[in-house]
Amino acid sequence: MIQVARKVKNFGAFYQRALGFHHDSVRDEPAPYPGVKTEFTKEMRFILPEEVPTIPIYRVLNSQGKVINPDHDPGFEKEDLVEMYKVMVKTSIMDRILYQSQRQGRISFYMTNFGEEATQIGSARALKFKDVVFPQYREAGVFLWRGYTPLECMHQCFGTSKDFGKGKQMPVHYTGAKVNIQAVSSPLGTQIPQAAGYAYALKQRDRDACAVCYFGEGAASEGDCHSAMNMAATLDCPIMFFCRNNGYAISTATKDQYRGDGIASRGIGYGIPAIRFDGNDLFAVYNATKAARKLCVEEQRPVVLEAMTYRVGHHSTSDDSTAYRSVDEVKHWDTVDTPINRIRNYLTGRAWWDETQEKEFRSNARGEILRGFKEAENTKLPNPLLIFDEVWDELPVQLQAQKDELIKHCMKYGENYPLQNHEEMK
Ligand SMILES: Cc1ncc(C[n+]2csc(CCOP(=O)(O)OP(=O)(O)O)c2C)c(N)n1
Ligand SMILES: [Mg+2]
Known part of the structure; x- marks a missing residue:
């Protein structure tokens, strides 16, 4: 999209025509007011949002894991892609175990990442370690990809003396100094201006790194998001605003959250390059994040990314989503179109993975996680x-x-x- 926009010589005129202004009605003479860069027109008309083209969703793999866009296959080596797949699966196994353990009363609370594994791992893989991550709370896969271990997650969820946060926060509020990830905090949206401020500071000392701020589309309704985006735009901060648009903010579906074209369109409003992509497509997520990072770091400016995905689990263990969405809707994203199945189909299609490896990996991963679970459960709580x-x-x-x-x-x-x-x- 950014490239297309740059190819157009007179973008102002191009955009005005796209919005339905007659070329002849626009005087190609700059308007003198300091607040905008545009021309005068003789036409009096409102821009109706439904007239403005919507931002399409970039994808590489279809729902079955077939490459529909061969030029965009990122060309991962077998080991690299298998490793990404393994972390996706491991995240979902850890989710299942910790979710059930909350149901058994062994931990107090939990939030799963089901359905968002490609969004998390594909983006994390495209970052450099020195890029500082500011998470929301549904990014366990990003932690695991960066080397946070399931055992460390368990210590946090049990709030043991070995938890880096010393048991002071609710479960899933990981804090990952060793993996260059800031602590998760409960009040929605607080990480967004913090990340913009961090990016501004980063600009003064390291021009080869950026801040990466994850947030849900629900958190994007917080005033903090506006402040952060406007500040980052006006101060040219190297920050990636990474929105996971998973359809819900607890029980509020996106149709009740906003009337505009999702979150990416807001980036354009702030003067920030924006891209929307299929968050269930590991390749699309990786390509988009990698390109966004390049733009962000090389041009020292913010970027808005919108990953379209679906929250398969309940919001948290305090929620019962059957009260506000249909079982069929969830079933589709849990069985028919899942990010894990997509990439497994790709791997098996290339003979890089098979049923035996799948079984063995799952059993080992489960074993490792359960051992961590036991160890954390038997560790003393903090002073x-x-x-x-x-x-x-x-x-x-x-x-x-x-x-x-x-x-x-x-x-x-x-x-x-x-x-x-x-x-x-x-
Ligand atoms: C300031 C603030 N308001 C409300 C809440 C309660 N709350 C926690 S999560 C959440 C929904 C967030 O949805 P979204 O940002 O889309 O993230 P998702 O859970 O879908 O990953 C709400 C309203 C909160 N934690 N903080
Ligand atoms: Mg959401």
Whole structure:
């Protein structure tokens, strides 16, 4: 799209005609006002959104995993592609185990990534490690691709003493300094302006890296998203705004979230290059992210990416999605058109993968995850007093008072609490 736009010599006139303005009605003379770069017209007309062409969805693989666009096959080596496939499958196995464990009351909460594995792994594969990721909460595959282990996920979900966040956050709020990923935070959209600010800082010191901000289409309705995009556009920040448009924000379907052409069109409104692609197509996600990264880093400007996908699982373990969507709709994306099946079909079509390898891999991955699960479940929880640490450099007096009170309370009533599951209070 960007290339097409650049080929048009007089883009202003081209766009005005596309919007239905008669060429003769537009005076090809720059308007003097500082707020816009355009011409005058004699025609008085409104631009109706339904007249503006919609942004198409770029894809390489069809729903069966056949390459429909051979020039765009990224040409992965066998080992590379198999590795991507394995992380996609591993993410879904981990999801299944942790989801069920919440149902059994062993962890308090969980959010699955079902259906979004290609969006996550395809984009993560196209980044450089030094690109800093600002996640939402449904990007476990990005963590795993970057080397966060299932065991580390388990420690976080159980909130053990080995959790990098020391048990201070709800499950799935991973924090991955070692994989160059910022901590997940619950309030929606907060990571978006943070990422734009980070990109602005990055611009001053490393022109070969960018910030990558993942968010859902629901989070795009937060004012933070507007602030971040406008700031990034006006300050030419090297940031990729990566929207996972998965059809829902909890129970609110996209048809009730916005009236415009999704999220990509908003990028154009801010003056940011934008692309929309099939998020269930690993190759399309990879190609689009790779090209976006190049644009972002080489031209030092933001890019908006919109991955069209589908949230197959419930929003979280606190949600029952059968209350607001049909079982048939979910079934389609869970069985007929899944990102994992697509890429498996591609792999088996090239004789790079077969049924025996599939079985063996799944069984080993399950084993590894279950071992991690057991280990985390049997690991002591953190020293409860750590809740007061590592937020303030010096503890404010009121928190010090609460800490003293907690110590006294536990000394007096400790037998009423499962303190034996925690590391020693000191
Ligand atoms: C500021 C704020 N408002 C509301 C919520 C509650 N909430 C949590 S997730 C969510 C939906 C987000 O949807 P989307 O961004 O599309 O991400 P998805 O869950 O689809 O991956 C809402 C409303 C919140 N966490 N923070
Ligand atoms: Mg969503």
